[in-house]
Amino acid sequence: LLPLTAVAKSDWRRVRPGGPDDVTAIAIHYMGKEYFFPAEGATEQDEINQARMIHIYHLGIGYGGIGYNGLAFESGRSYYTADYNRWGAAVKGRNDSTLSFAGMFGGHVIPPRGIQDGLADLIGDADETYLADSERPVKGHRDFTRTSCPGDLWQQWVPGLRAAALQEGDMAMTPEQQAQLQRLILAEKDFRVVEKQVWEAIQSLQKRVDSLRDAARSQGPSEARMRAIAQEEDRKLKVTK
Template identity: 30%
Template sequence: MKVHYLGAPYASRAHSLCDDMVRSIRAEHLANVKENYVDIAYTALVCEHGSVFEGRGTHRRTGANGSQALNEQDYAVCALLGSKGMTVPTDAMLNGLVDAIEWLRRSGDAGNWVGGHRDGYATACPGDQLYAWVEQGAKRPAGVKTPTPPPGIYVVRAQDTIAAIARRLNVSWQELAVVNGIKAPYTIYPEQQLHVPGKPVLEIPPFPGEDAFVIGRRHPAVVELDACLIAKGFTRNHDGNGYQKGPLFTEYTRRNVADFQRATAELRSDPDGYPGPLTWKLLHS
């Protein structure tokens, strides 16, 4: 993956305007007759507030890395950061860049290497400040982590408004306010958790203990485990008749759990196929 910046003056803005900025970049690219772009050039874009906007998405050649070979080789993740004006990435932006990188590894088969646009192509991109972060390992800022809300919960971000959240969730802002007991002047706060109208907050069953997941042993929790694996699509290992729910923890079960662990950033370091409390929680999320 290669990290980019805009390479033009850019000013900090309210979060409600960031999606407009992404759309304007796409329109500019599509209007570029010389480059003849088929879509926005970047795989993804990240704003100063930490939101990741999908561009071309996974498994598609980019148009931003400088040559056909480089575009085929690397995804392109662009920070909404300028060569003048706003030139220093915020912690939220760095956190969002890591979110984008982990998404591309999880869903786009991206490798471990992360570089800057200037790696392999003569350019100042992604700017000295951002490139220094890339050279230091492209890590999350200290103390910053991505919240993982349970299903049916939305965590308010910096600069969010209730109207913007409602548009994002495809619900009416009036219903969102009523469900969460928010009254005029409809004040919300970063990190506040909002219930999404029409979506029940699912309770995760208690972890049954590691003894429930022993190869060759039957346990009711394995049926629940199998249901989660099937719902998430981790079923490629089976006896030839497709993967089915059942109380028996088999080697096929273990391999499918390992596939889920390898595909999940929080679990990738130890994909042994045996569910622990975190694997159990994330399978239900």
């Protein structure tokens, strides 16, 4: 998650008196068709500028600031845009008890994979850093009130976001697992160092043996070897007689 410093953790909204215990669900939104979406290949700065435009727009219609806790873009990047511990401005009558994440798309479509992945990342971040569990249901905005958000096809993709967030969490390593992996890496590194040293010693010894052999060959056959050859030749002669 990339911090949106111009928007995040501002004090324009009421603090949740019960903290994370007040949150009963996570609401998923789309942006509708009235927003300009960043073009394909948009940079992080392009996306942050888009988030700031939404913030300014929400201020203009009387909200205390951007109404969503996070935004997800087609690039797969997601942005934390407002404090989890303050009321949002996205679900009428339920802002005190919901966290709201919006995908940057509009219309009655299934959003691109990057947006779905980004929303799952936001859900996982809220679970880990604020809610401390994965128990809150993830619902479409229209589950709470009459609205077209997040599109007519929402039932084909919103229910899968919770499972995707859990999968991301399962793939993340605990500090203990990270420490164990580091130990394994160091152990493998040490083994490779020893292995290299042994291999170099073997290579050196092999070179020494080869050198001795070459020297022996250059000096010609030894006296014992000459006697053995003579005896073998005598034996052959006796056999042929």
